[in-house]
Amino acid sequence: MSEALVAIEKLNVSYPGATVSAHVLDSVDITIGHGEAVGLVGESGSGKSTVAFALLGLLADDADVSAGRAAFDGRENVFATKEAEALRGTEIAMVFQDPMSALNPLFTIGTQLIDIQRRRFPNERRSQLWARAERVLAEVGMPDAPRRMRAYPHEFSGGMRQRVVIAMALLVEPKLLIADEPTTALDATVEAQVVEALRRLRRRTRSSMLVVSHSMGLIAELCDSVVVMYAGTVVESGPVKAVLRKPLHPYTRALLACEIDPYADFDPEQELATIPGIVPDPARRPSGCIFAARCTESHARCSEPPPHRQVEAGHRFSCWQDASR
């Protein structure tokens, strides 16, 4: 098997404080294969966005980043060298939650779609770049693309802007596309359109994708595998189907129990599931299992760091419980 596109092992990120430092990522492992779409799911405070920002080299200067291994497309130590910054916009592209932040309000969409290609095709004429931009814009589902090329960002609705940003990502043809909550701000039918555009992008470019989201539904829709994060640690990872069908970590199980399925048979009198308690303070992490305080299945051993276990191909979790249960 060929080497994965992204191989990160034991990624630690902490912010030094006056007395204690806040440990926001603790020994995170992430592997993204060529052409693979990986979902990174977790609630607020899980550190999922920190992982994305670390990959983009966008963490604040005072962040303390270290990794056992950080390889991107065969190059090692991408965090240590300033390489992450050089990769950004060429080999790694990003789709943010708020597409307006990625667009310059002063230039037309066409101009911006051309500028983004300059680094990849420095010798092409403007007309060639324009034609390609127009074609890609139509491909992501923009109606009336030739006319919309001359429009400014404020003339687009949120869903259309998000499609422009996806078109930009497509034009760069990155090896890795990071989408951070790409549909959170959108309405359901628009979300469906953007999800369609992202799928089309995957089929066309063979780019790898990292989808960061709190929505298990979106990840189930777009990704091949999923990484479940809680309080800065990976608690479970594996193929989407396997994790959803047979979640092994109690946190994953609790999270999936909170998902509401309006089509399932339910007793309206029955209470909705919740996870009582709060995420531990990153400055005061417990020494044992990070989820133990909120876990309904915790026992004495959970005060020690849980082992990393692997069941079948690529399905990993870290918990004291037995997978065969």
Next chain:
Amino acid sequence: MPALLQIARRPGGGFALFAVTVICLVAIAAPLIAPYGPNAIAPAKRLMDPSFQHLLGTDHLGRDILSRLIYGSRVALGVALSVIAISLIAGVTLGIAAALSPRAVDFSIVGIFDIVTAFPSMILALALVAVLGPGLGNVVLLVSIVFIPHFGRVARAQTVALRNSPFIEAERVLGAERWRVILHHVTPNIIGPIFVLACMDIPVVITIEAGLSFLGLGVRPPLASWGSLLNDGYTYLEQSIWLATFSGLALILATLGFALLGEAMRDTLDPKLRKHL
């Protein structure tokens, strides 16, 4: 008090707090600290230079300059504070009323503000005093009118920005009456910048009062005001420079103190710079 400490830490803030405190204390304690009566005439001691008997010298009627300046601070502060109080209350009331009234009322009030503001404040005050006649009472009243739009405009702008904010609407949904919303929720949230403005307007009022008194339209002799003292000093400048110098210095100290205090307050109250409530 942490708020005062924060003001003191701003550039000029320490000096401002000191100057304003001194002036206020002097004005309050005038009868206790003034070495002589402000109007005690001593024809034998006319236009004396500073000495141990008369620390700042005497004027053309032999009156102690220090004592007259000390009493003058009462006029300056009294006029300034009454003018600010009257124009602040009237201005804020009109400003809030304009912002919350139908468009026609709003336009009329803003129109009146615009007309009043169109004239330079000193000229307008001068014209009004000329019509109504000199005297401290008239000065207070007329300068107040000149300053109403100052507060009115800020109050209106702040209220307009606030009137559709969710927390005001939440109060309306709870059934709060209009006056309650205005008193409990609008006013406390717009008053900060208005106090800053008031503080920065105090020196302007002090100079206008001094100017009118200098021109003989303010206080009546023998009452001492820094403006009338400056005028007296100006008249006898060739014989003695002390009266003009010291009354001018008092004026500078007061205006600088209040102006710097206003700026320090503005910086402190700015929610972006503020670290606590």
Next chain:
Amino acid sequence: MTALALSLKNAIIRYGRMTAVDGLSLELRPGETLGLVGESGCGKTSVARAIAGLQPLSSGELAIGGEALGGSPAARRRDLQRKVQLLFQDPASSLSPRLTVGALMAEPLKIRRTYSAESWARIAALAESIGLGKQLLPRYPHQLSGGQARRVALVRAIAAEPSIIVADEPTAGLDISVQGELLNLLRSLRDRLQLSYLFISHNLNVVGRVTDRVAIMYLGQIVESGSTRQLFSTPAHPYTRALLSSNLTVDTQRRGDRIVLKGELPSPHEPPTGCRFHGRCPVARAVCATTQPRLETLSDGRAVACHFPSETGFVQAMTG
């Protein structure tokens, strides 16, 4: 028959030349939760504001507890209007920034002039019971967490002794692990205090689980309404079908094929002629472009505004 908790008849809301809500009627029965669903710009927030008394109706009639507001004397109108309380979408900004939590929670009592040691004790006990302990009373809104601000807003609404609560996106921005807690709380309060809810949300999973009936809005009008169960299992209006099919759920198999709509939401400044949905509708025919369909009640009790509402069998074939 008991009176309706609230009814809105033929409501029209205009902002200048734009008609945000066009001839909308709603009925809220005592003790029920009615979902109001639609995408941004469909006018659902305008409806919420009108019901809460923040937005005057350009025309139409609002009745609370069977009593029409139009024609009532001002004092009576205020009393009736107070029966409707609104939970704002952003709870933190709906709290007056210079009041403490204690003052904020006492405010509804003072407004109604019913403040007393007993009435305050009741509110404080309610606050305590939903996790707002005494230590929070001297805090200011900006010192609260999102969840706490939400609870303070809820206590304030309850303290006004409403019969109807309009909840505007009550779960927006909440993590899924705490969303259930809030929804459970809302339900237990409804049962305990005999409240009716108008539940406005674009989260279809939540709406499908917690509402009894649901109304779907598109461009200022209701296109379909009925019991939540019915609507979710056999949507009759093509827009409802598209909306439900685009809802992302964990179980990707169950939902069936997604219907991806063409184009964008038309501007409410120039709504399309005929059926407002015809330009994006997968089953539109010629008549849809010219004649606006009326909201008609079908045999199974639901109301649909469509010339060609799908038969139950058709929908099953599509999703099954």
